[in-house]
Amino acid sequence: MSLICPICQTPLELSGNALACANRHSFDRARQGYYNLLPVQHKNSRDPGDNQAMVEARRRFLDGGHYAPLAKRLAELATERTPARWLDIGCGEGYYTEQIGRSLPQAEGYALDISREAVKRACKRDPQLNWLVASMARVPLADASCNLLASVFSPLDWSEAKRLLAPGGGLLRMGPTRGHLMQLRQKLYDEVRDYDDEKHLALIPPGMHLAHSETLEFSLHLADAQARADLLAMTPHGWRASAERREAVIAAPFDVTVSIRYDWIVNTQE
Numbered sequence: 217m218s219l220i221c222p223i224c225q226t227p228l229e230l231s232g233n234a235l236a237c238a239n240r241h242s243f244d245r246a247r248q249g250y251y252n253l254l255p256v257q258h259k260n261s262r263d264p265g266d267n268q269a270m271v272e273a274r275r276r277f278l279d280g281g282h283y284a285p286l287a288k289r290l291a292e293l294a295t296e297r298t299p300a301r302w303l304d305i306g307c308g309e310g311y312y313t314e315q316i317g318r319s320l321p322q323a324e325g326y327a328l329d330i331s332r333e334a335v336k337r338a339c340k341r342d343p344q345l346n347w348l349v350a351s352m353a354r355v356p357l358a359d360a361s362c363n364l365l366a367s368v369f370s371p372l373d374w375s376e377a378k379r380l381l382a383p384g385g386g387l388l389r390m391g392p393t394r395g396h397l398m399q400l401r402q403k404l405y406d407e408v409r410d411y412d413d414e415k416h417l418a419l420i421p422p423g424m425h426l427a428h429s430e431t432l433e434f435s436l437h438l439a440d441a442q443a444r445a446d447l448l449a450m451t452p453h454g455w456r457a458s459a460e461r462r463e464a465v466i467a468a469p470f471d472v473t474v475s476i477r478y479d480w481i482v483n484t485q486e
């Protein structure tokens with residue numbers, strides 16, 4: 217186990233139903249099976265991260281299989297890298313994490329999110345994985361402990377990512393291209409904001425470099441009103457767009473482009 221104490225950074229060991237460090241900081245295993253490694257002094261609000269409504273909407277939408285091709289390709293890319301230990305940063309309710317875990321049965325898998333509501337649900341998807349409530353800004357894992365990091369539709373702390381990566385390891389990032397959900401955005405806004413889908417590449421720290429990129433694009437027919445409502449609720453469009461436009465989106469079926477890029481960014485430092 218490569219977990220470290222979020223308070224004093226010394227190794228954590230299993231002690232009964234808890235994790236404890238040499239300095240007697242102790243973290244109980246929750247009934248659902250995850251560990252809460254987010255000390256109250258590291259929280260910037262009472263319930264940080266995605267709330268229950270967003271988590272539920274994302275869970276229904278993803279379990280509906282609408283983004284299944286995205287998860288399949290993500291898992292294939294992870295498998296090709298054959299990591300011994302991997303971590304999904306900002307795992308949400310665990311849909312993608314579960315599929316990575318299934319494709320890497322021999323590896324040691326970890327997943328974290330700052331939202332307790334998300335991790336509470338995620339950990340039920342695969343009890344073999346190590347599920348953590350934790351912040352991506354202070355990841356409770358040792359330096360150079362991971363061969364693969366996954367970051368899926370999530371923000372990322374790049375210096376923490378680099379700290380966690382073993383030499384030769386890498387970050388598998390999945391995020392939207394500028395064309396993602398274009399028809400939905402056209403329905404919601406008079407002027408669709410252009411989105412620079414290479415912006416994150418400027419954040420890659422020295423000692424890491426982009427080794428591979430690819431995009432996956434397909435058209436999705438949103439026949440079901442619940443799926444349309446959930447897609448809105450799981451994205452910032454759910455609160456950014458006007459109520460009138462949102463209602464119009466939910467009212468009638470439409471086709472929307474799903475367009476995603478995958479980047480594999482490797483740690484080249486020894």
Ligand SMILES: C[S@@+](CC[C@H](N)C(=O)[O-])C[C@H]1O[C@@H](n2cnc3c(N)ncnc32)[C@H](O)[C@@H]1O
Pocket residue numbers: 264265266274305306307308309310311312328329330331334350351352353367368369370371
């Ligand atoms: C758009 S969701 C993506 C969730 C999941 N990867 C997926 O695609 O289904 C972004 C996630 O990042 C989490 N998050 C935001 N800030 C975070 C932080 N500082 N540390 C850890 N997780 C964070 C949110 O709680 C949320 O679950």
